[in-house]
Each structure stands twice: as structure tokens, then as C-alpha cells.
Amino acid sequence: MAVNMLNIEGLERLDPQAPVVMLNLMRFHARSRDGDGSGWDAYLRYSAITVPMIKARGGTLLWTGEAKVVALGPHAGNDWDFVALVSYPSVSAFLDMMTSEAYETQADPHRVNGCAEHVIIATSEAYSKFRTK
Template sequence: MPLAVNMLNIEGLERLDPNAPVVMLNLMRFHARSRDGNGSGWDAYLRYSAITVPMIRARGGTLLWTGEAKAVALGPHQGNQWDFVALVTYPTVAAFLDMMTSEAYETQADPHRRNACAEHVIIATSEAYSKFKTK
């Protein structure tokens, strides 16, 4: 089974409404050096983003917001030293799964993600409140 698919919580995602919109909270910690030796972890992440953003858009999704994680403001510091945060909306959970399980993601994008990230957590969220209209 491909690595990205193997890491997906398919069971958890299948408990969600496949036709409901979803915002994915991405938490990333980068390697100092890309695992392939081609620049920094950040450089590898930029290569990953250049490939995945068109994949997200092709499925009706949008990159809503990205930013540097600066400091833990509340909660345990241990294990929460993230470098970067991204919010990505997808029109449906099924659209997210379609991208993550696609051959193009596995062969073109995921190698850059693995080279970039020492750790990458994606949390599926549903909207409770937003001052931004996502769809």
C-alpha cells in the first residue's frame, strides 16, 4: 500500500459524511535538510505545494490560509513545536480522499512531502463558526 494511503485514517474519514465540506488543518514540522539532499525541508515543502495546490483546485478545494507557527500560547509545549500551519477547504470529504489516494499524489507530490516533513498531521474539521465564507 502506498505510504500516504497507509498513513490516512480511512476508517475515521469514512465515519464523516463523504458529501460534507471539510476544512483540513495541517500542522507541519520540517526537516532542517530535505531528505533527498535538495535544499532545506522548507524547499521540499515548496516543491510539494507547487504540485498539490493545482490538485486541490482541480477537486474544487481552496488553500484558505497558511502561516508560520511561532509559539505554543496555551497547552503543553512538549510535542507541539510546529513550523507551519495551513488551512485547506475541500467541497467534500470524498474530494480530499480522491486527491490523497490518487496515483498522481502518490508519485508526484508525496515524495516531496516526505522529504520536507519530519512530522505532518492533518485534522479534519467541520465548521462551527467562520467570518469567512468558504462555499
Template sequence: MAVNMLNIDGLERLDQDSPVVMLNLMRFNARSRDGDGSGWDAYLRYSAITVPMIKARGGTLLWTGKAKAIALGPHQGNGWDFVALVYYPSVAAFLDMMTSEAYEREADPHRVNGCAEHVIIATSEAYGKFKVD
């Protein structure tokens, strides 16, 4: 995520050692900004690079899926294409990945080319059936 969009101040106020699940909401461009396929194609290139980066930091993809319809709430501005839940063992691990030179150089250009909009929300568990070990 271009460092200028990353909410470093907000993330640094969180407990750096606490596990975090990042809720990713994505809306794709019809065509990748670099002209190489669709926005989805660019996102697949992004994922191929970032999943090993996530795993190298002890994280994992918990769940991904297509966003189908707004079930409750405002429809305007909430037309997402894809959702992902990504576990990191700590907020610090997420920040380490997102601010790494490798992420900026190798992964983020594909995300920027593919996504018309990408929102990531840091969450902490209140209840869950997933057990991450």
C-alpha cells in the first residue's frame, strides 16, 4: 500500500504485539492500469507475491471470497468486488511487511494497477471459531 495511504499513526497506537486480522475490501478496475489484463489479473499477481510475504511473517489467509450484495446498510459506495481476512501474529508484523522495500517495489504496483479502491481495516477478536496456531 503506497506508504502515503498507510495509516501508520493509527496502527502504531495499537498494541504492536497483539494478533490482528485485517479485513480487506477491494473494488477492481475493469482493466489493469498497466494494460496487462483485468484488475482481477493484477490482483492475482499481487497475491502471488504477498502471500509468501505474509507467511514469512507468521501470518496466513483465513478466508477470501467474492462480495455478492449489500445485505444491510448504505448501498452507495459499498459495491465491493472481493473480501479477504488476513491474520498476522502482530500489528508489528503487518507494518513490517507493508513498509518493506520488497512490498513497495514488487507487490504494491500490482495492487495499485488492479484496485480502483482497497480498504484494510485492522480488527481484534471479540469472538471467533477460527483457531490460528
């Protein structure tokens, strides 16, 4: 992600050692901006590079799925194609990946080519039926 789009100031207000789940909302270009297939194809190339980066930092892909329709709330501007939940052991791990040279040079170009819009929202757990504490 272009570092200028990364909300480093906002992320630095979070506890750097706290676990975080990133909610990713994506809208794809019909065609990849580099002309190599569809926006989805470019996103698959991005994922092939980033999933190992996530795992190397102790993170995991929790869930992905197609966004089908806005069920409640404003429809305008909320026509997403794909959703992903990615867990990181810490905010620091996420920042380390997103600001790495490998991410910037190897992964991000595919994301930019594939995504017309990509929003990532940092979340913290409020409730989980799986909580063990």
C-alpha cells in the first residue's frame, strides 16, 4: 500500500503489541491496470505474495468471501467485491509488513493494478464465542 495511504498516525495511537484483525474491503477493476487479466487476477497475484508475508509475521487469513449486496445501510459507495479478515499478532507486525521494501516493490503493485478501491479497517475484539479467557 502506498505508504502515503497508510494511516500510520492512526495506527500509532493503537497499542503496538495488541493483536489486531484487519477488515479488508475491496472493489476490483474490470481489467488489471497493467493489462494482465482482470482486477481479480491481479489481486490473486497480490495474495500469492502477501499470504506468506502475513504468515512470516505470525498472522493468518481468517476468512475471505465475495461481497454480495448491502443488506443494511447506504448502498451508494458500498458496492464491494471482496472481503477478507486477516489476523496479526500485533499492530507492529502489520506495520512491519506494510512498510517493508518487499511489500512495496513485490506485492503492492499487484494490489494497485487490481483494486479500484481497497479499505483496511483495524479492529479489536469486543466479543467472541471462541474466547478462552
